[in-house]
Structures are given as structure tokens and as C-alpha cells.
Amino acid sequence: MLHSIKSPKHLLLFGMAILLGLSLMFTPFFKAEASVSWGQEVVEVAKRSIGTKFKWGGSSPKTGFDSSGYTHYVFKTSAAKIQLPKTSKDQYKQGKAVKKDQLKQGDLVFFNTNDKDVSFVGIYDGKGNFLAATSKGVKYQSLDTKYWKDRYVGAKRVLKE
Known part of the structure; x- marks a missing residue:
């Protein structure tokens, strides 16, 4: 009688071992994960x-940003490690x-805010908005507002594709 109680336990353990073995056999050792793009990294x-x-x-x-100081800092400190020039006018040449x-995310968007030439830059977020250091601090802006539409000059891609 004692022997018949042990058998189902051994059978159960044996069955679980086989199931575990089969599951490991059909499970990949390396998971496929989506990689982060350079643009996503810069935006983050x-x-x-x-x-x-x-x-x-x-x-x-620590001290604050103007628009080109902000883009210079973000690209330099991100994993992209891109050294942009200090001014928006010179960044526009890159x-x-x-x-x-x-x-695309991470593209630089340029504007004329001084009625002369390129004078402002931001970082496109991929959703019709961009991040920029405005007179009210670093914040999101929409490319669709009249102010930015009227002053838009162009965009540049400095990130690897």
C-alpha cells in the first residue's frame, strides 16, 4: 500500500520534469527585443x-539653457555623443x-525668430511637437501653432539612420 502511494508522486514528478524539459526545448534562449533608435534616445x-x-x-x-545650448547639451550627453556647434545658425549648417x-524623432527643427536668419532650434519628438528652450524654459511646442509655422525655416538630420 505504501508503494502505491509513492508511485503517483514519482509519476507526477517525472511528468513535470518532462513538461519542463519540453518547454525549455521550445523556448528561445535569447528574447528578441525592440531596439531604441537614436532619435528615441535623444528625445528621452x-x-x-x-x-x-x-x-x-x-x-x-544647472544654470539654464537657451535654444542652441539645449540642443548642444542634449546631443552631447545622449548615447549619440554628437558635438553640435554652439549657435543655432551654425547647427543649421550641419x-x-x-x-x-x-x-523623425531627434531631427533638429529651425526657426527665424529675429527677422534676420536662423535664430532658434528645437528637437523634434516624432508627434508634430518639438522640445525647446524657450523664454519660459524647456518645454514642448507644437509645430502647428501659428507662431512656429510662420517662423519655420527647415529641419536637419544629424543622427545616424
Whole structure:
């Protein structure tokens, strides 16, 4: 009688071992995971400074940013490690021109806010908005507002594709 009680337990353990073995046999050892794009990485780094105050000539989250100081800082400190020039006018000379309807996350968007030439830059987030250091600090802006539409100059892709 004692022997008949042990058998079902041994059978159960044996069955569980076989199921575990089969499940391991059909389970891949490496999971496929989606990789983060350079643009996503840059936007994530850019988001960390939302709320940072504006400072003319500023290029640090501790002291504040102006628009080109912000983009310079984000690209330099992100995994992309891209060293952009210090001014928006010089940043506009970098990269490959991108049409507005072909913008991707991490593209630089440029504006004329001084009625002369390129004077403002932001980082496109991929959803019709961009992050920028405005006079009210680092925040999201919409490309669709009249103010930015009227001042839009173009966009550049400086990230690897």
C-alpha cells in the first residue's frame, strides 16, 4: 500500500520534469527585443530637462539653457555623443536637410525668430511637437501653432539612420 502511494508522486514528478524539459526545448534562449533608435534616445534625454529655466547663452541644466545650448547639451550627453556647434545658425549648417513631412524623432527643427536668419532650434519628438528652450524654459511646442509655422525655416538630420 505504501508503494502505491509513492508511485503517483514519482509519476507526477517525472511528468513535470518532462513538461519542463519540453518547454525549455521550445523556448528561445535569447528574447528578441525592440531596439531604441537614436532619435528615441535623444528625445528621452531631451525630456529630462523639461522645466529647466531659460538663460541667454546657457548650456547646462544647472544654470539654464537657451535654444542652441539645449540642443548642444542634449546631443552631447545622449548615447549619440554628437558635438553640435554652439549657435543655432551654425547647427543649421550641419546634417542633411529633411522635408517637414519626413521628420523623425531627434531631427533638429529651425526657426527665424529675429527677422534676420536662423535664430532658434528645437528637437523634434516624432508627434508634430518639438522640445525647446524657450523664454519660459524647456518645454514642448507644437509645430502647428501659428507662431512656429510662420517662423519655420527647415529641419536637419544629424543622427545616424
